[in-house]
Amino acid sequence: MSSVCGFAAWEPVLRLMLGDDVERRAAQSARLAGRISQHGWSLAHRGPMSSTARIAVEDIQRALARGGVQEIAFRAEAQPDGRTMLGLVWPSPVVEPAIGYPDLGVLILADGSLPEPWLRRPNPVPGAVPAPSADLELLERTLRERLPDAVGASEEEIAAAEARLGVTLSEELKVLYRVTRVDWGDDFEAADRAGEAVGCELSGLEHLYAVDGAVRHLSWDLGAMRAVNTAPDAAVQGLAGSPGWIGFGSNGGDEFAVDLTPGPGGHFGQVILVDHEQSLGAELVADSLTDFVLGRVREERRDRRGDELPALARVGTGRLESVQAAAHPALEVLSIGTWDGTPFSLAPVAGLPRLRTLTAFPGTLSDPLDVAGLTGLEFLELGAREWRVLLDAGAVPRTLKAAAIKVCDQDHLPVVALANEILALWDRPEIIQTLIEGDLGPTA
Structure with missing residues (x-):
């Protein structure tokens, strides 16, 4: 990293950021801050980047890559007479870079700490019941017609999945896996047929999981400014995750889950979509797994005003x-x-x-x-x-x-x-x- 620690490596970058030297022309010191990573940079400047500055930035990026350093932050103070002090701030396990800003970043004072919304547990909804559209016989008949050769899971296997997850699965979800265990090995055609039959890329019984709010957390500078919002009539609780959000499939990017902890206006066992671009909440897709399999999905989306x-x-x-x-x-x-x-x-x-x-x-x-x-x-x-x-x-x-x-x-x-x-x-x-x-x- 010796090349990065020389003033010459940074001089074109500092000159670019100084621009027309307004502060120094007024006999004041100019203060600069930014960061450069292996794959990008955050530099406060207006207009196009000069070729000299671009080459300097790329040279610094290559040096970071060679040294195995993901990112370096810098701060500088330039006096009117040209004397400049440059500070290079090296990555630290206790600093979470502020997204999109040249500030030092967030100081993490406790390992593994998360903002409160990402630790929020679901509120109990004692009166939650399956939707009227939940039809176990129709669901099973439809799946067996679409997947006549599928091999289902045993009651022991379903019980083992419940024990692993620590929840009792909805009856509809049990019907799904009694029809098919979703265990095709390298038979991709069978996997595609099952996906078409259900309406998503289906996960195997052994791969069912509860959506973990901690996994959806982005960063402290964004997360600390968020609040959980669940309206009194909301179908889905505005959480980051829940032990009762049981992920069973995806659309290639977002996750579908059966919701066992619905909002005040929802139904037990409804199907929700956990958007990978959102860090809180989920969208109601279907009132029941029966509706989901039959293609009776909802088109409306949740209110994103949130906080x-x-x-x-x-x-x-x-x-x-x-x-x-x-x-x-x-x-x-x-x-x-x-x-x-x-x-x-x-x-x-x-x-x-x-x-x-x-x-x-x-x-x-x-x-x-x-x-x-x-x-x-x-x-x-x-x-x-x-x-x-x-x-x-x-x-x-x-x-x-x-x-x-x-x-x-x-x-x-x-x-x-x-x-x-x-x-x-x-x-x-x-x-x-x-x-x-x-x-x-x-x-x-």
Whole structure:
């Protein structure tokens, strides 16, 4: 990685990002940040990339590939006279890169931690029953007509699958596997026939699985800002996963599941689609497996508005104009964006029982120590100065599972040292930063 650690390798990239040197022409230092990975980059610049800069980026990418490094973040500060300090931030197991942003990323304070929505268990629906369209005789007759040569599973095999999954399968799903075990080996034609008979790429009985919410989690910077939304009349609970979502087939990308934990307006054993492009919720496809096999599927899709008041509130310019307006016992996520008015107090939301996420743009809090009144925080994103206040006062919430430092017009290079102070509170490994001095020359 020696070639990456030389200032010359980065000089074309820094010049590209400096553009017309507005800051340095005004006798101010210019601060830059970005990241380059083996397969892409995030660089703040306008217009096309020069050939010189593109070659430099590609050279860095090749060096990363040779060194087995997936990504490197960088931060730089260029003085008006050209003196430049470049910091290279190396990958760390305790940092989750922020998707699409040059910020340092999210500090993971506990191994394997996930935002609360991805840990949410289904609410019980005691009155849930199969849909009127669930017809065991019709389902079995249809499947046997379509698959006359199929070999079904034994009751012992079905019982073993239930024991492995820890649930009692719906009667319709049992009928399906009593007709066919879905065990063709290399007989792809038989697999295709079964897929046509059922309506999807069918999984074998031994491959049935419960949809795991943790597998659908994308990242903390996105996940911490989401909230589970299940309307009172929803057919499907807005979860990431459930022990009662039993995946039995796919359409080549998304997964079909029989839902044993339906929403308040759903039916036990309904068929849902778990979209691979979505990380929460699922779509109702058919009221019953009988409907699904007979092609009586629903065309409407679930409401994707999802996160909204009172669980999620955004305060700032163009949004709510006060924290008081966001205060509600059901509030889970509070996001304070850019704001030109008087900084906000967090007193109106102190002690709210479900508030777990706070993000506040630098300079928008009247007193960062108000954070101490938020007793259930698991994710916190603040500016560097706000974090400094909390650290100096010993007031960083110990309930946190993850944290982030939002860099705006503040110094870039000290961010890693600040992050390491936060990580030290949880005895986490330090982030490594390589500092390189260089000279971009004075402004013209």
